[in-house]
């Protein structure tokens with residue numbers, strides 16, 4: 001395959017990427033105090049800016065830019081000037097830093113939508129921590145939750161280094177804050193509506209608008225037919241894509257009974273259709289200047305969609321090829337144009353899983369796995385079915401993540417991490433040979449009987465040993481949105497055991513065997529309990545243990561978390577959450593989210 005040489009983001013969404021604004025706060029008393037603080041405070045700001053820009057990128061690959069206020073902020077006039085600068089520069093996240101005492105209400109960032117953190121230097125020459133406590137209490141009193149960062153160990157005054165614990169909190173806060181600012185104002189595009197009565201497919205406008213700051217766009221699936229029949233897609237790209245598919249997408253086993261097998265001609269035509277569907281869905285999301293050249297100016301603009309979903313079943317799939325190829329390729333980190341940012345596209349237009357995938361992508365910069373949460377296999381059930389006793393990481397049972405085959409090819413696990421281990425990586429660190437390895441590890445099986453219109457499903461088994469986080473947003477009447485997540489690992493089974501279980505399910509679909517990390521309590525008492533507490537038929541799976549980042553993001557949006565196994569040291573929420581109870585952080589989270597309400601009222 002060819003690689004996109006420049007690796008530029010494909011993101012053609014409206015608006016600049018949000019920046020991080022750094023606010024150096026000082027004690028405004030001139031004639032000695034202020035002068036003694038200005039320099040070190042500015043240095044603190046510069047070192048935070050450098051630290052973040054060197055370590056974080058936007059999920060589209062662009063560097064994260066930090067903007068520092070023109071002067072230190074000693075009072076409200078300078079706070080206002082800083083706010084003005086931040087507005088002009090497109091700042092979406094703010095971090096206030098100080099080593100000293102300052103005047104909280106006079107200097108605070110009062111923008112209600114800006115995720116905020118305050119780093120109060122742990123020194124003792126000047127009272128930075130006293131300010132931090134006063135500042136967080138002011139934020140709490142005013143209903144502007146802020147994340148408080150207070151280093152564990154005392155530093156010398158003027159020491160601009162960022163201790164490890166402070167750095168970890170800065171990055172967790174910044175990445176989640178950027179996710180909030182990046183999705184704001186963007187669209188979720190529903191292509192089709194509700195699939196097979198699945199409630200998660202309902203585009204709940206109030207949820208999107210009030211919690212995410214997003215808008216909902218809708219397109220009937222007949223739009224695909226119109227664009228296919230009138231040729232509203234880049235025909236050169238279509239030819240290139242078809243050739244790439246012929247060279248790289250190997251057909252797998254056709255398990256259909258003879259009377260349901262599609263003919264070779266039908267299958268060839270299905271390939272043409274699924275490639276067109278892929279181009280069309282992408283163009284509907286983000287637009288395509290090529291369409292304007294064809295005389296379709298309106299279509300060339302797209303819907304400014306940072307996420308989308310395709311209903312598929314059944315209105316479409318009863319007659320046309322299914323959406324598996326389109327969903328698998330769009331959500332992967334590469335296609336015929338080379339290596340590029342994955343698109344967030346939710347199967348069955350499960351909007352709530354789509355949002356969860358969007359969270360994962362913005363927090364990890366890497367392809368997300370969409371999957372049905374299909375089966376809990378207890379060790380006894382596996383032994384009964386196969387004669388094999390599960391061992392090692394699988395010994396407590398396994399959860400079978402599988403559905404018809406829209407899974408991103410990155411989830412083969414064919415790419416490798418720093419030590420050669422299987423990994424799902426940000427597109428910018430994926431090599432051409434790794435993308436090829438993902439393609440080589442995938443077969444495309446003719447769709448089974450659920451899909452009367454044919455299509456091709458990805459078939460692979462995810463490699464073992466990857467740290468992953470499975471997550472899901474649910475909507476509950478009287479409660480609103482609620483997030484659940486489970487950190488764990490992928491496992492593999494001996495071939496004959498895998499084959500026996502896979503055959504019982506569907507051998508032509510992609511499998512990920514998941515084991516959650518157990519805590520012995522509540523939903524994480526055992527693997528069965530994780531399955532039993534899952535709130536819906538789907539999950540979004542991210543590479544890495546990102547539960548901490550998800551918790552931070554959810555708290556910024558005021559979405560409580562009902563189930564998680566995140567180690568305490570990774571939990572980082574606004575300081576106000578502690579005022580809702582410290583013995584029972586889960587209950588406190590629910591109370592705090594309810595009290596503050598959605599980010600966008």
Ligand SMILES: C[C@H](O)[C@@H](O)[C@@H](O)C(=O)CO
Pocket residue numbers: 198313348372403404450537
């Ligand atoms: C093909 C079937 O309809 C499956 O797609 C179905 O069980 C689901 O995926 C439900 O989420």
Ligand SMILES: [Mn+2]
Pocket residue numbers: 347348371372403537538
């Ligand atoms: Mn499904």
